[in-house]
Amino acid sequence: MLDMILSQAVNGLVLGFLYVLIAVGLSIIFGLLGIVNFAHGAFFAVGAYVALVLAREFGWWAALLAPFVTGALGMLVEIVLIRHLYGKEPLLGLILTFALALLFEAVLRMIFGGAPLPFSAPRFLSGFVEYGPILLTKYRMFVLVVTVAALVAFWAFLTYTPFGRIIRAGSRDAEMVGLLGINLPVVFSFVFGIGCLLAGLAGLLAAPLWTVTPSMAASAIMPAFVIVTIGGLGSYVGAIIAGLLVGITIAMTIQFQPEWAGAAMYVLMAAILLVRPRGLFGEKWERFE
């Protein structure tokens, strides 16, 4: 039994990293822009479909462009729609992004049809390694490495670059940053684009594992919201820890009580919110409260 617990724990951690990647873009957009992006799952699906088309037309390496295409689409959406909602009733952003999620799904269905489309990992990433009871596939290890690299790169960007400092300052006091002569609209478009780029990257990495259908957004958006809530709205570190917690919780529930697997992350969220109503790393934001 110990072997199985160890095996499930490792698998849960690896799964957790994929969840972290899905959730972190959502967390960034809320934390820095104050927008609850219901269309995050739709950008995830767009990332998967763009990757599929690029891989089919130009080979697997071309699929690596999919996150950038998704990020560019995100920037366009921010410029045309989201930008007009800053400083307004939060419900408006929620309604708009919810409508966008429905629109994107409908557009994907119109273009590609409703049936699932095949998409596999490249051959050099197929296969697996076994260490005793632990089974790890090369592809999941690749996902783990890419996720960690993306998280570290974004953290370093926010912490050590002047542009990163502007983003952080702008998220806390936009008016003051604007008074200093900094073009905040451009900064915010960039942040929204980065959040969507991360969603697109998650879509690209999940496409060989999950089913590529227009409705795949639903599989991503709920775990993303749960993770962001557990971690604390807008908390970068919180999203990472919560993602790993959710991965392990789901894996262990499947081992011991599989029929509860679908509810496990919600029970975890409820339990954490009872003890820490703002989530694990949530803090009071003067901008929103």
Added chain:
Amino acid sequence: MTDANKPQRISTIRRRSLLLGAGSLGASGLVSARLGMPYIGNAAAAEPIKIGMIWAKTGSIVDQSEYLAQGGMLALEQRNNTLLGRPAEIVWLDEPNPQGAQQNAERLVGEHKVVGMVGGALSSFALGISAVAKKAKIPYVAANAATGDLTGKSCNKYTFRLQPPVEVHVRALAPYCGEIGKKWYLLTAAYAFGQDIKKAFEAYAKANGITIVGADEVPVGTPDYSSFILKIRAAKPDVVIGGVAASDLTTFLKQWNELGMRGRIPFAEISVGNTDLWGVGPEAADGLYTLTWYYKNPNNPPEEQAMAAAYEKKYNRPAADKAWMGWFGMKSLLDAIEAAKSTEPGAIVAALEKWQVKRGDLDVHYRDFDHQMVNRLLIASIKPKITDKWDYFDIKAELPKTQGDIDKAFGSQAESACKMDAL
């Protein structure tokens, strides 16, 4: 389809048109009365006959529903959108969940005044629609759901079911699984369809000396099966019996291959859809299955071959089994309306009970005591090498073979849990 509940075809009546129409009608009545002519205008004759269709436009089964709906619409198009010499149209509403399916069935009956319904992509949806059919006394053909209850303990006079129930699929597939090995692992969905599969395979295993080494119920829409697969791997079964539907099966098979289990432990499942495997891709597709229909089955009768050709011409892809099911279910209802020469529900039900078509040596029909369609199934395995992106299956057998086998597989009236009510 941005508005999930928006009917596919709605006649919009403007105020001016309404006034003009009412004025014309009144004038014609007045003129005919004044001139002593017989009034031959008939409001019913001008009204199209409406058929309700409930297939998912959103949710986990939407991928299959697209084909089910296209098949249904093709059946009416093949009749030039006319029934009983009158124009006919399909009103298609969504079934986002069991409650939504039930509510939209009520809308079809109450608002759209349909004369019959086809739909119910998932068993839980079909049970909800069936309850409305019973209450509203409207004929309903469940063209995809496989739960035994629909024509078992929850049967009613107005509900007819096309798909053989889970037990029939299991009786066809289980002997093949038994030949592979005597240690089985069950991985089934945590709703009516999966629970029926689990119960039926467990019963077969118990009666045939087979050991169930593990059984997991999986929530619908599970995005990652790796933890389930690790449990299966540790249990070392001879064969894994699946009971997960649609895109859940696609996801499972992709991850089954990714975790290196394809080819190591055989996988089998009943009643899969072509689209489920098309989404898996040739590299990862694997398994032994029961199918309800296959477009490349040489035994398909000419009318079905013509349907497959018409579908491919229209949609530029082969007819999936779900397209056939949507078409066949709708066809049976439309045939029954024509045979009844009426849109009166009782007459349509009586005609459906008498409806039959020839498939080889078999008269395909709905049994009068439980309204279950009697038809054969296909046992199919995935081709060792897939060269055509649509053609994944090798047909191994068409079962049950003889009429006696069919009676045994579908069960007798005495064995049925259905207590059929009256009209």
